[in-house]
Amino acid sequence: METIQYLVGGLANTFTFQTLLYLIIGVLVGQIVGILPGLGPVTGLALLIPMTFGMDPIPALVMLTGVYYGAMFGGALTSIMFNTPGDAAAVVTTFDGYPLTKQGKAGLAIGTATIGSTLGGLVSAVLIVLLAPLVAKLALAFGPAEYTILIALSFLLIIGLASKSKVKSGISALLGLMLALIGQDPITGTPRYTFGHFELLQGIDFVVVALGLFAIGEIISSLENYKEMKDQKVGKVTKIFPNKQEFKQILGPIRNGTLIGFVVGLLPGAGATISSFLSYSIAKKSSKSPDSFGKGNIEGVAASESANNGSVGGAMVPMLTLGIPGSNSTAVLLGGMMILGLQPGPMFFTNYPEIAWTVIVSMFVGIIILFLMNTLLLRGFIQILRVPYSILAVSIIILAFLGAFSVNRSMFEVFLMGAFGCLGYFLKKNDYPLAPLVLTLVLGGLLEQNWRRALSISDGSYIAFFQSPISITLLVIGLLVIVIPIFKKFSKKQSGGKEINV
């Protein structure tokens, strides 16, 4: 009963003129930074936090939260249209989104992404209301050992995703791990592979690598077939929303994606990224046409977008109930709350029920606003694709430069991005998948830290990884992922005598 009372109160608070206005500003800014390559929710929050200074806590917090999920929403657009993911979570959306654009189905891809994002966001907001107190403790159960296994599992899945060559995707993954090593050793603080450059001490920022590999790499390789690009027609955007049959097709991936997003989002760390990769690989495995993944399957877009938006709700739970930020974005959001004089933590719901519930209710309203905004503006967005590629490419390069520069406000990152652009072109040309590189770069540092933390906690004993039910469950899943395909191949050989490539 009390919850309903708070929800109604929250609704009333959200629909005051001031709060609604700031909510719209928040989601709009979020959407825009999400669309701009290289700028993610962190940038958007950093931009707006100084503005909240001296504001009422409710509209301020509603606005800041809006930036966070707005950016997740917007991230899909550039991934789909230009193969340029704005942040790590949107990388997976490029896998099928960009091929769809190439086939002239950008509208359908964005429509699917919008539906996936909306459902993912709404359902995870419902889950906060229902489960927040129960699942908050789950975040505590994840210690270094459990993290190590979870991250290793996601590496396994992403390498397993490769349909062409597992060796090539393994090479790509190792390349990412190697890049993740650059910087200060996370445990002892010793500089590694920095060659005395203090720019490298912090490691290589993911944004720089992603912009280089995807955006710049794509533009370089498009120069090869410039003539084709020139003649390519966008095609009439007649279709935005999937039809009944397609809708049925994406419903499963969305349901799974949202749940995966919410649960993985709960865990402090790279929740949105891991969840979108996990959701994608599960969607591929359970799909009726797994071979069309990576070539433009709307299920892939739906799986990725529902997971990264679902993770927003998940990440809000430990932040609000324990004061633990689950991602970079929630860490900045947490800081924003402290500026407002609020201390999120175990006493937050007790001390400020009105603020806490208004923020949750505003998420529903904000997501619906985003949905309407996206459907209304979608046709406009797609017109961008009609701009001649020569102009479009240059604009993307300029935006990518801005994005790389904004990481540390230095030219070093811009040059680095150029280098990664060349690497991206080379990898693409030789059929190396880029996704494993990106995932291992983002999570490699976390894997190493947690691995070493777990071992120093257990005094070097590997038993650490087999001690909790969570670790064992995850290990069993990992084992199944390895064993089942082998078993399948084996049984195929028995029955049909099909050739096996090792």
Add this chain to the structure above:
Amino acid sequence: MKRKKRLSFVILMVLLCLVISGCSSNANGESAKKSKADFPNKPVTIIVNTNPGSSVDVMARKVASIGEKYLGQPIVVENKPGGDGAVAMGYVLNQKNDGYTLWAGTKTLVGALNTTLSHYKVDSFQPVIRIQDDPFALGVSKDSPFNNLDDLIMFAKENPGKVKIGGFGSTSAHTFAAYEFMDKASIEMTWIPFDAGSDGITNVMGGHIDVAHSNPSTMKQFVESGDIKILSVASEERLTDFPDVGTYKEQGIDFVDSQWRGLFVKGGTPNDIVNVLHDALKKTMEDPEFIEYMKTSNQYDGYMNPEEFQNSIQKEYEATKAIVEKNGIGK
């Protein structure tokens, strides 16, 4: 031909402008030295080496909004994150030493001077005022067998390296403080570094490590909710918020250390400019609005004037240096 002539004229003028402006910046530098009396006559900038929202950023923004009326000029806060503060520090040191660019620094500076930023010296920065003092504290889970510092030290003495103590960073002020404590108590524990101080607390609550090295301000809520017990605080006297928690000193370990936050200018800034800034900022600290902020954010008054501040940094620098060399951190 005419066009070419015109072009070379334009180039000539551009070069001339460059030369003149090059000279003028020199002249400015000199005039700044001469006209200390009317400092400040333009807005002052505070550089923060984190993203907006960190404790030090919140402090800088409060100082900026309240301090304007005492300084008589607008104060702007600019965030320059990156390189463990190296980006911001490098930026401040590249400005003129005219007092218009301040840096909001924390005790992290002392560690950085000993490790990642060893090419800077203690006097690269001139302290202006120390504002906050956030003493270090040890926290354990509510189910922990340790109830005070003695329990912990006794256990650690019998089981060297068995106790896992975790907190922020591998070369942070927390790391050095933990090693200093171990040194003074002659015990051995295993340091588990985390990306954020709050991760140490969650890992204690989840039963993954034994002790969290944190600050009372960070642990306050968890103490109120009954999840965390604080064993000791590294302040001179007991804190008013935690009257039941003993200091290290009264529990037999001569250890006082804190994560302070203060403001600096570039080294070599003239004394009267530093004094103008200090006086205005001291009045800011005494403003009721600022006192209220300190209270709501669970921060403690850590006021020191430039001289005291300089001396205490020098002392901490030497203490940290000894620890870094002894334990080989960051090498």
